[in-house]
Amino acid sequence: MTHQRLSLSTLAALTAATTRPGYDRAGVTPGIVHLGIGAFHRAHMAVYVDDLLDEDPSWGIVGASLRRPDTKEALEKQDGLYTIAVRDAAGTHPRVIGSILKVMDANQERAALLDLMASPAIRIVSLTVTEKGYCHDPATGELDERHPDIVHDLANPGAPKSAPGMLVEALARRKAAGIAPFTVMSCDNLPANGQTAKRIVNRFAALRDAELGRWVQDVAFPSTMVDRIVPSTTDADRAEVAGLIGAEDAWPIMTEPFTQWVIEDHFPAGRPAFERAGAQLVKDVEPFELMKLRMLNGAHSTMAYLGYLGGYEYIAEVMGDPSYVRLIHALMTEEAMPTLDMPGTDLGAYRDQLLERFRNPALKHRTWQIAMDGSQKLPQRLLGTIRDRLARGQDITRLALGVAGWMRYVTGVAEDGGEIDVRDPHALKMHAIAADAGDDPGALFEGLVALSEVFGTDLATNAPFRDAVTGHLESLFDHGARATVAKVAG
Ligand code: CS2
Numbered sequence: 001m002t003h004q005r006l007s008l009s010t011l012a013a014l015t016a017a018t019t020r021p022g023y024d025r026a027g028v029t030p031g032i033v034h035l036g037i038g039a040f041h042r043a044h045m046a047v048y049v050d051d052l053l054d055e056d057p058s059w060g061i062v063g064a065s066l067r068r069p070d071t072k073e074a075l076e077k078q079d080g081l082y083t084i085a086v087r088d089a090a091g092t093h094p095r096v097i098g099s100i101l102k103v104m105d106a107n108q109e110r111a112a113l114l115d116l117m118a119s120p121a122i123r124i125v126s127l128t129v130t131e132k133g134y135c136h137d138p139a140t141g142e143l144d145e146r147h148p149d150i151v152h153d154l155a156n157p158g159a160p161k162s163a164p165g166m167l168v169e170a171l172a173r174r175k176a177a178g179i180a181p182f183t184v185m186s187c188d189n190l191p192a193n194g195q196t197a198k199r200i201v202n203r204f205a206a207l208r209d210a211e212l213g214r215w216v217q218d219v220a221f222p223s224t225m226v227d228r229i230v231p232s233t234t235d236a237d238r239a240e241v242a243g244l245i246g247a248e249d250a251w252p253i254m255t256e257p258f259t260q261w262v263i264e265d266h267f268p269a270g271r272p273a274f275e276r277a278g279a280q281l282v283k284d285v286e287p288f289e290l291m292k293l294r295m296l297n298g299a300h301s302t303m304a305y306l307g308y309l310g311g312y313e314y315i316a317e318v319m320g321d322p323s324y325v326r327l328i329h330a331l332m333t334e335e336a337m338p339t340l341d342m343p344g345t346d347l348g349a350y351r352d353q354l355l356e357r358f359r360n361p362a363l364k365h366r367t368w369q370i371a372m373d374g375s376q377k378l379p380q381r382l383l384g385t386i387r388d389r390l391a392r393g394q395d396i397t398r399l400a401l402g403v404a405g406w407m408r409y410v411t412g413v414a415e416d417g418g419e420i421d422v423r424d425p426h427a428l429k430m431h432a433i434a435a436d437a438g439d440d441p442g443a444l445f446e447g448l449v450a451l452s453e454v455f456g457t458d459l460a461t462n463a464p465f466r467d468a469v470t471g472h473l474e475s476l477f478d479h480g481a482r483a484t485v486a487k488v489a490g
Pocket of ligand 1: 189226227228229230296297300301369370371377
C-alpha cells in the first residue's frame, strides 16, 4: 500500500496507535539551535523538548547538519516531523515528534545559520557532533590546532566549517551586537563534555582575538550525560513505520524504551523545564558520565570488536553467547565498578539493567556500527579505567581483552580472511601499521600504541598493559575471538 508522506497536513490522519505532538505546532518558535542533527539527537533531546512545548512554545529547535544534507532533505518534505519507533519484545510504539522546526545545511546556508545563532531568541546551542567533531586531541582534551578544519576556520573566521569555528563566530556576532551569549550544551559521549567544549571554544576564540577570548570565558558550558541506544535505520524499519503510522516517513528513528539525561544546571540564558520531561538536573555530572562511559560504552565497545570478530552481527546475538555475557559482566563488576565513586547509586542494579537493554531482541544494533571511530572512543571507554586500575596495581584482564579486540579489528582482516570495513579517522594509518606488523602481536601493539593521541605516552610504555594486551592478541590471532572470550571469561 502506498501512503501519503508524513507532514503537518497528514498528521490528523495517522493511525490511532501513533502518539502525536500535544501542542499547537504553528505557535512554536525557535529557542535552540542544535549542531549535528543525527539520529541520536532526534531520539533523545528532541523528545524531551517535544514533551515540554505545550508549557513553553518558545523552545523549538532548529537543527543544523554539518556534514550531510540528507536529514534536511528528508525532513523538509515532512515539515520537520518524524517518527520515533520505540521497540522492545512487546512490540513497536510509534510517536511523531514535532520539536524540530527545520533543519539547515551548515555548508549551504552558513550565513543564515550564523545569523540565527546570533539572534536573541536563541538561548541554547546544543551539540551532538560526535567525538571527532571537537577537533581535539582525545588523550589531552586540548584543541588540535593543526586540524585542517581549525586551520581553515582560523584563516576564514567568517565562514567556519568546524563546530568550534561556528560557535565562536556566532558568539563574536552576539558580542558585536551587544547580545548576551547563548549557553553551549554538549550532548556528546565524552567525559566532562561541557569542560571539553569550553576548553576548545575558549582556545579557538583566544587564537582569533584576545578580547573575544576574554568575553567567551563567561559563556556557560553545562556538562550532560546522555543515554539512549539508537541503531541506524534500515529500509525494513521504514516500511514497518509506514505500516504503523499510516504515512510514509523517510527519516524515522528506531530506539529502545530506556532514556536518561543528566544535566548540570547552569543555564544563565534560561532553559526549558527539562526536569518535567524526566531529565535529572544536578550540580556535578561527571560521576554519571564516568559510570555510563565505563560501564555501558566500555561493555558495548568490547562486545562490538570481539563480537564482530566472532561473527556476530548484532549486540543481541552477542548476548546470546554465555561466554561473552560472562566477560562483560565481569568487566563491569570486577574492573569498572570499583573505579566509580557513586554514593547512593546501586551500580549492580545499573549493570543488570544494562544487560537487559543489550538483550533487547527487537533492537537490531550492529556490532559494526558501534565499532566505528574506536580511536576516538577507546580513551574514555576503556583506557581511563585501565589507567585508574594500573595506578592501584589492580588486574585489567577483561579491559585489556577489549583493547586487544580493537587492535585485532583495526587490522581490517576478519577471522575468515575477508575484509573488515574499518571506519575511523585513523583508518589509513592503522591499516599501514597492521600491514607492517603482519600477525606479530608485539609489533601490532607497538605500532598502534604509538598513536599517542589515543594511548598517551604513559600507556605506550606501561609493561603490565603491554603484557596483558599482547597476550590476548596472540590468542586472538591463534584461536580467534570466540575461543579467547571463552577462555578469559572462564
Ligand atoms: C554506542 C553508543 O555506537 C556506539 O559507540 O556505544 O552510541 C551507545 O549506544 C550510546 O552511547 C547509548 O547511549
